[in-house]
Amino acid sequence: MYLKNKSEWLSCKGFNVIIISGQNGDIEIKQLKQYKNSIIEGISKSPDFYYKNKINKIVKQVLAIIDNKREEVIIESNSITTAVWGELIAKHYNAKHLVYSLQESNKLNSKDYYNFFVFKKNRGELAGITPFSIPKMFNKDFADKRLCLKAYSSNEPENYEHHLITEIRPTDFTIASLGRLDKPFVLPVIKDIVSFAKKYNEFSFNLLLIGGSNNRIDKDSIIKIVEGVKNINLYITGFIYPVPLKLIQIADVFVSSSGACRISTQQKRLTISIDSNDHKPIGIVGITTDNTIFRISEPQIELSDLLYEILIDKKYNTSMIKDTPPRVIDYSEHMNFINISDKNNEYYTFQKFNSISILKKVSFNLLGANFYKKLQSLKRYAMLQK
Numbered sequence: 001m002y003l004k005n006k007s008e009w010l011s012c013k014g015f016n017v018i019i020i021s022g023q024n025g026d027i028e029i030k031q032l033k034q035y036k037n038s039i040i041e042g043i044s045k046s047p048d049f050y051y052k053n054k055i056n057k058i059v060k061q062v063l064a065i066i067d068n069k070r071e072e073v074i075i076e077s078n079s080i081t082t083a084v085w086g087e088l089i090a091k092h093y094n095a096k097h098l099v100y101s102l103q104e105s106n107k108l109n110s111k112d113y114y115n116f117f118v119f120k121k122n123r124g125e126l127a128g129i130t131p132f133s134i135p136k137m138f139n140k141d142f143a144d145k146r147l148c149l150k151a152y153s154s155n156e157p158e159n160y161e162h163h164l165i166t167e168i169r170p171t172d173f174t175i176a177s178l179g180r181l182d183k184p185f186v187l188p189v190i191k192d193i194v195s196f197a198k199k200y201n202e203f204s205f206n207l208l209l210i211g212g213s214n215n216r217i218d219k220d221s222i223i224k225i226v227e228g229v230k231n232i233n234l235y236i237t238g239f240i241y242p243v244p245l246k247l248i249q250i251a252d253v254f255v256s257s258s259g260a261c262r263i264s265t266q267q268k269r270l271t272i273s274i275d276s277n278d279h280k281p282i283g284i285v286g287i288t289t290d291n292t293i294f295r296i297s298e299p300q301i302e303l304s305d306l307l308y309e310i311l312i313d314k315k316y317n318t319s320m321i322k323d324t325p326p327r328v329i330d331y332s333e334h335m336n337f338i339n340i341s342d343k344n345n346e347y348y349t350f351q352k353f354n355s356i357s358i359l360k361k362v363s364f365n366l367l368g369a370n371f372y373k374k375l376q377s378l379k380r381y382a383m384l385q386k
Helices: 002-012 029-034 052-066 080-093 111-122 133-137 164-165 184-197 216-226 246-249 258-268 304-311 332-339 358-367 369-384
Strands: 074-077 094-101 172-176 205-210 232-236 253-256 271-274 281-284
Touching: 002 029, 029 133, 052 080, 074 080, 074 253, 080 094, 080 111, 094 332, 133 271, 164 246, 172 184, 172 304, 184 205, 184 216, 184 232, 184 304, 205 281, 216 232, 246 281, 253 258, 253 304, 271 304, 332 358
Parallel strands: 074 094, 172 205, 172 253, 205 232, 253 271
Antiparallel strands: 271 281
């Protein structure tokens, strides 16, 4: 949604926008379908996985898509992995390269990558989605608003019919979550919800997950956690856009993280935000907290306790939610951030792509990306079941 909104804003400002993705699959957002021929699966993996000739081949594929005929090129990358590719591409065009990480967790797995992001930070070309994002990248526990840009996006639910609206069974309570199923907080939260439902087994619950994952393992893991719990009905929509308004309205409480919290809160649904570090509640958005990604001063509380207060004790109600004005989509702040960055275009020289083991690299190149992905999925599934 961020890419959709920013690309439209930039286009209105006269920019020629190209979005390159490393993820194959159905394009759910119709405004992004125009970039269906700009998918290069190779950039979804770090260059560490490839030998030099393959890295050069992927770089040439990207250059062919950009095919620049303009004087100025600005490249923006939105994750640790794509930031490395972005730096390699930027060097070819003598382009400005902004690393704007949309990730909630930014873990660096090698000294070379650590030095690279220090280099980008010192040039004023590194930002995150919260004041804590970039300091946490360097294992610092403080906020720095100078390294934060707002990922303005509009994801307004739309009032249209969806089959689940009539299929969801009547129960005492409906607990919902909005967002991707592969986010790290999802499984711990679902386990807590299951424990809560078992404890209060005199009540019946719907667990509505509005979102999907590109990996079947995530859905299977959720089903396994919930199966056999007699007082929970599980519903998973899969990827869905736009979000049906009536599905939002069905829920008694949402348990989500990041920008997804704002969507349900704006529809006057009680929404518990989850901390991306410890996967515990931050609070109720618009009532006990305004934070949706990281806890600042809020006390840690168990999800079961907060669900009890909301659903059974009726301590909170929707009239208590603080109104928030609608967001105005304006990325001028992003452009100003670029304008005040280092004007001398210099690029990081990676020493050697070796943050993964030789065994992983050989396996990936010998077995092929798809087979390797299946092996990794099986390994992840085993880890998730522990």
